[in-house]
Amino acid sequence: MIARLEKLSREVRTIRPAVLLFTAALAFIFIFTLDFCTIPILALLIGVFIWHGWRGGLDKCFLMVSLLVLLLIAVPIFREFKLERDKVKEISSKEVPWRGRIIIPAVADSSKWGEAVLRLDSGPLVAVRGDPQQLKAGNVIESTTRLKIPPAQRNPGGFDRRAQLKSQGIFLEVFLGQKLQIKEQKPSLLSHWRNLTADLQGSACEFFQRTLDSDTAGLATAICLGRTGGITPRENYVFKESGLIHLVSVSGAHLGFLLAPLRQVKAINKKAKDYLSLTMLFSFGIISGWRTGVSRACLMILLRKYSRRRELALDEISLLAVTGLILLIDPFRALQRGYWLSLGATAGIRLGVPPLLSWLGIKSDFGSNNIIMPPLAVADNSLLQLTCKFCQKLRGAIDRLVSRVFQLLAITCCAQIVCVFPSLYWQSGINPLSLISNVVAGIPAALITAGGIFGLFILAPLVFILPAVSSPLLAIWSFAIRQAVNVLRSLAVSCSGAKGGFIGSGEMGKAGQVIILLAALYIGLALFMQKPFYVLRRFLELCLLFALLVGFFGQKGTERNEVWFLDVGQGDCCLLQISDKIVLIDGGERDQGYYTVMPFLRYRGIDKIDIAIVTHGHSDHCGGIIDLLEQDMISRVVMPNTGVENIATDSSDYVQQDLSMDLVRLATQRQIPVSYRSAGDKIVLEDGLLSLDFLSPNMKQADNIQKYLPADPNRDSIVIHCRLLWLSLLLTADATLELEDSLVLEYQEGLRAHLLKVAHHGSKYASCDKFLGRVKPQIAVISVGLNHFGHPAGETLARLEDAGCQEILRTDQRGAVRLHVEEKRVRISTWLDKKKVWIIQR
Structure with missing residues (x-):
């Protein structure tokens, strides 16, 4: 009995070799990205791999060869993360000449600049932005432009450029523009191929831009080619919140859209269809840049066809593992979000749809059009026979339609379930209605994809061969694409935001x-x-x-009494929160609302702004507010009392950058109330826990000044003395020296504040000694970004230090600034340096 038990314990368990190899490859790749204990963990992993393989019945020689191949796959990761990464800080700290060779060329799309990947002679990879015509693979470039470490995430919920490039093994970037010095060209065979594919992609983008109007070309290019440079920030935002963002980044679904019309053709035999399908797959892969989703879908189709022809048994899990393993020939794919989203969605569809359809009782094989129907009894009467045949065909058509709808729902449901986790953390929320919107969006998306590829491969050559014949066809084609794009855009807009069902994390x-x-x-x-x-x-x-x-x-301590100064570049944006009341003061430039403010609001669980205060109409203050108005995220707008009346008659240069009238017009269209405030007005929220005292604009002084000086929105800015619990803040917008002088004369010691938001991004024409002497701030915040004005000025920084300011926090250096107000103290921290905290005691 004991001998029998020992024999049973020694029996091996069969395993799927592809799954084991795929798991081990991923583990090797991620191990080399770790900053600690790499060698011990690698040794442990090798031991576990060999033990599992041996226990699973794999041959020893096969295990050794597989281990060698897996290590070779991980070599590029080891080089970039272990060898080249150590050189990055030293290279970026000095402004010295550098030289490198472009290995991945830039693609000329709708944006002015392209991005290429360059290998420095000293080793590391660099992301280079410049003229796409010069950023060709094989070109050797020399420059003295300083190489920089990419910026990290600067606001909660914001974009992380450093993480994006890190997933490609890139730790440096540089913008060259037109300042390129091509010393020599060393194109290899691989460089010629990469340049050819980049030129084809650029030509495809140029075809869409030339034949479609500007409102249509951007989305059509994104859906057909995956080039998102032409879509607007608003379009990107609504597609993201509606759960349709995958449609503007080419994936395996697009291959389904492309091949769907071919499957309906009955006049072509199966062998011809297979060859035509392979040709279409290869062509689509080239013009779309062989993105992860397309590559994975193509591999699965090829492997499935090969296994059927060879009569090989390849289950779905092994098929997924084999395709995932082949894709890891480029190991950096495993570090990118698209790889995991594609793999997860595919696994959910292939493994989840059949049991779901079976559970629902749908008599249809997944991936097949064969519907199981009982035959109808047919009599000898010819008229009755024709009627029965018609009814049978009608019933078959209805059954096929119902089956297709349920299949689409099942596919969407399984894909969305698997992608719940990444959506919560990578897209800051989920949209439950995306299950339905994806089914509906599949129709216009399929028309755009199939129609776009038809235009590229049929109409584009026809334009050069028979221009007279192609003109009417091109007009019909562009009209059809435009209508499909409009339908898809309208669907995305209606399904985005809180009204469309989106729930922020x-x-x-x-x-x-x-x-x-x-x-x-x-x-x-x-x-x-x-x-x-x-x-x-x-x-x-x-x-x-x-x-x-x-x-x-319980939920003790969940009430938030906070102040946030967001990093919106060269602009202002301050958010005040007391319990569940939200006040937003300015919103940065246009598009900052979509890039910065709205992701921050979703991240913080805020779906509505109670009051949006526009200090003045310059675009770097009210542009983001307009973005929020477009998404119906504001309940009420407050503007300076002199803002609207003076704009119409103002002939100064400020009119060109003043967006007050646009903002008021949009608010009126959205039926959002707009009120005007001036010095002496006050807003009190939550029984006085938050009070906003308006110190300017002063109507009487403004009338006197305008008799002698031209209108200036900066001089008429809203200045607010804010008190949140016991903390006092002075928010000065873009106040000028004249405005500061009038505030000192009017309020004297009433300007005293714990924190000062420095006027006009730290301009030397603001923050005078007399004004700072009255405010006496302990902390100063300067909202500033990359600019050519010299902000913040050295003189202003010196005056702040002389006034006794203990700390100057700049958003361009520290990212967003957060103040958490408690009963007896304020904790101040920054987003880029969360470990460092400043304390203001009551």
Whole structure:
């Protein structure tokens, strides 16, 4: 008996070799990105890999060869993260001449500049932005422009350029523009191929720009080619919140859109269809740049066709592992979000759709058009026979339609469930209505994709061969594409925002995020185990237990009394929060609302601004407010009392950059109330916990000054003395020296504040000694970005130090600034340096 048990214990368990190799490859890649204990963890992983392979019945020689191949795959990661990364700080700290060779060329799309990847002679990779015509693979470039470390995430929920380039093994970047010095050209065979594909992609982008109007070309190019340089920030935002963002980054779904018309053609035999499909896949892969989703889908189609022809048994899990492993020939894919989103969505579809359709009782094989129907009894009467045949065809058409709709719903549902986790953390929220919107959006997206490729490969050559014949066809084609783009854009707009069903990760809180992740996990288990009611009961029990725990421990301390100064570049943006009341003062330049403010609001769980105060009409202050108005995220707007009346008659240069009239017009269209405030007015919220005293504009002084000086929105800026609990802040917008003098005369010691938001981004024409002597700030915040005005001026910084300011916090150096106000102290921290904290005692 004992001998028998020992024999059973020695029996090996069969494993899927592809799954083991794929898992080990991913582990090797991520190990080399670690900053600590790389060698011990690598040795442990090798031991685990060999042990599992041996226990799984794999040959020793196969294991050794596989281990060598896996290590070779991870060599590029080892080089960039372990060898070249150490040189980055030294290279970026000095402004010295450098030389390098471009290895990945730039693509000329709708944007003026392209981005290429260059290998320095000293080793590291560099992201180079400049003229796409000069950034060709094989070109050797010399320059003295300083190489910089890419900026990290500067605001909560904002874009992280450093992480994006790090996923490609790039730790340096430089903008050269037209300042390129091509010393020599060393093109290899690989460089010629890369330049050819880049030129083809550029020509495809140019075709869309030439034949479609500007409102259509950007989205059509993004959907067909994955080049997003032409879509507006608003379009990017609404597609993201509606759950349709994957449509503007080419994925495997686009291959389905492309091949769908071919499947309906009955006149072509199967062999011809296969060759035509392969040709279309290869062509589409080239013009789309072989993105991860397209590469993965093409590989799966090829492997499936090959396994059927060779009569090989290849299950879905092994198929996913094989395609994932082949894609890791470029190991940096494993560090990119697109790789995991594509792999996860594909796994959810291939493994989840069949059991889901079976559970729903849909008699249709996934991936097949064969519908199972009982035959109809047909009599001998010819008229009755024709009627029965017609009814049978109609029934078949209806069954096929219903089956297709359920298949699309099942595909969308499974893909969305798998992508819940990355959506919560990479896109700051989820949209439950995306299950339906994706099904509806599939129709216009398929028309755009198939129509766009048809235009590229059929109409574009026809324009040169038969221009007279192609002109009417091109007009019809452009009209059809334009209508499909308009429908898709309208759908994205209607499904975005809080009204469209989007829920920000901050809005649902940690408890909501945990419940959603548990729900996704349990739904997946229900489909896999095919025991939906049992799993559903267990899930509801777990959710009830979790809700009781949350209710028992309570939500103590969740009230937020905070002040945020967001980094919106060369502009101003301040957010005040007391309990659930939100006040936003300025919003930065146009598009900063979409790039910075709205992601921050979603991250913090804010779906509505109670009051938006526009200190004056210059675009670097009110541009982002206009973006928020477009998304109906503002309940009320406050503007300076002299803002609107003076703009119409003002003939100064300021009119060209003043957006007050645009803002008022948009607010009127959206039926959002606009009120005007001047010196002496006051806004009180939450029973006096937050009070805003308006110190300017002073109507009487403004009338006197305008008799002698031209209108100046900066001089008429709203200046606010704010008190949040016991903390006092002086927010000075773009106040001029004349305005500061009038404030000193009018308020004297009433200007005293713990924190000063320095006027006009630290300009030397503001923040005079007399004014700072009255304010006596402990902390100064300068909202500033890259500019050619010299902001902040050295004289202003010196005056702040002389006035006794203990710390000067600049958003261009420290990112967003956060003040957390408590009963007896204020904790001040910055987004780029979260560990450092400044304290103001009451």
